[in-house]
Amino acid sequence: MVKKRPVQLKPYTKTRYAYEKLRVCKNCHQYTILWEDTCASCGKHSLVPIMDYAQARTRRSMLNVKLISLLMTLIAILLSPTVMQMIISLVVGIVLTGLLWKVQQKMLPSETFRKLNQLMNSTAQNIRAGIELNRGTASAALKEDEKLTYEILREMATVVHNDRIRLQQVVLLQTFVLRKDMDLELEPLLLKDFDQELAAYIGEIAKIKRDMIKTKTIQYVLNYESHILMMPQGKQILASVVGACVRLKKYVDTYPDFIHRYAILLPKDRFLRLYQLVRRNPSSNWNGLRDEVSSIYHEKYRWDPDFQNWD
Numbered sequence: 254m255v256k257k258r259p260v261q262l263k264p265y266t267k268t269r270y271a272y273e274k275l276r277v278c279k280n281c282h283q284y285t286i287l288w289e290d291t292c293a294s295c296g297k298h299s300l301v302p303i304m305d306y307a308q309a310r311t312r313r314s315m316l317n318v319k320l321i322s323l324l325m326t327l328i329a330i331l332l333s334p335t336v337m338q339m340i341i342s343l344v345v346g347i348v349l350t351g352l353l354w355k356v357q358q359k360m361l362p363s364e365t366f367r368k369l370n371q372l373m374n375s376t377a378q379n380i381r382a383g384i385e386l387n388r389g390t391a392s393a394a395l396k397e398d399e400k401l402t403y404e405i406l407r408e409m410a411t412v413v414h415n416d417r418i419r420l421q422q423v424v425l426l427q428t429f430v431l432r433k434d435m436d437l438e439l440e441p442l443l444l445k446d447f448d449q450e451l452a453a454y455i456g457e458i459a460k461i462k463r464d465m466i467k468t469k470t471i472q473y474v475l476n477y478e479s480h481i482l483m484m485p486q487g488k489q490i491l492a493s494v495v496g497a498c499v500r501l502k503k504y505v506d507t508y509p510d511f512i513h514r515y516a517i518l519l520p521k522d523r524f525l526r527l528y529q530l531v532r533r534n535p536s537s538n539w540n541g542l543r544d545e546v547s548s549i550y551h552e553k554y555r556w557d558p559d560f561q562n563w564d
């Protein structure tokens with residue numbers, strides 16, 4: 254087994270949309286999802302968030318329209334036969350350009366999004382190439398720093414969604430000593446197929462960050478329960494997940510049979526939690542789970558003071 258290393262992970266900034274993480278080089282139009290200062294392709298300090306880039310492009314095309322409007326005003330003035338007409342052309346031109354300016358100000362956000370869409374579509378090839386370059390950076394980093402590689406992959410995973418990148422993250426996470434205060438994720442890492450590293454990772458999360466065990470993860474564990482049981486610590490993993498399930502009644506309502514199968518393996522604090530739930534809901538039988546809990550209680554905790562004074 255690989256020896257786990259303690260690490261301090263960079264905090265992960267979540268963005269509302271995946272594209273907000275993308276930056277583009279103003280010089281060579283290379284894209285990146287990482288946080289480097291200089292462009293990996295041309296080496297210049299010219300990386301800007303794609304949203305800023307789209308806005309700058311929109312502003313520039315709006316400016317062009319305003320310049321055309323002013324130019325037409327100028328032509329109208331030059332072609333005016335009388336001074337009166339010159340003045341009228343000037344006033345009309347200024348008013349129209351002013352109006353145009355106001356309309357453009359109003360339309361800037363929607364136009365920026367339109368431009369962004371256009372950019373994303375027309376430069377999809379460049380974006381893919383940029384991410385390929387990021388992937389290269391990740392494998393180069395792996396030789397010396399697993400933590401950095403994980404951080405790079407985590408950023409890339411916001412725009413690249415496939416099991417390969419998920420599995421690479423899980424494998425790296427399994428080389429770290431995981432702590433409660435770490436910025437960890439679980440559901441985005443769930444794979445389509447069974448994987449031992451992922452199962453082991455779920456088992457650890459179930460112990461250190463119970464709140465992260467939700468329906469999707471429980472469903473994954475249930476789908477591959479027989480595979481997990483074949484692992485050396487398989488039963489422990491399943492018991493930890495059950496230990497996390499019993500924190501909420503809704504999971505006991507939905508998965509009573511699963512909880513039944515591993516209730517006997519629960520550590521005292523998690524069994525106490527289940528016992529309390531069962532006691533508080535005298536009308537629910539949960540497909541025999543109530544009887545199982547009662548028999549475990551009689552067998553192991555009957556004389557335990559923690560079980561007498563909980564309410």
Ligand SMILES: [Zn+2]
Binds near residue numbers: 293
């Ligand atoms: Zn560049």
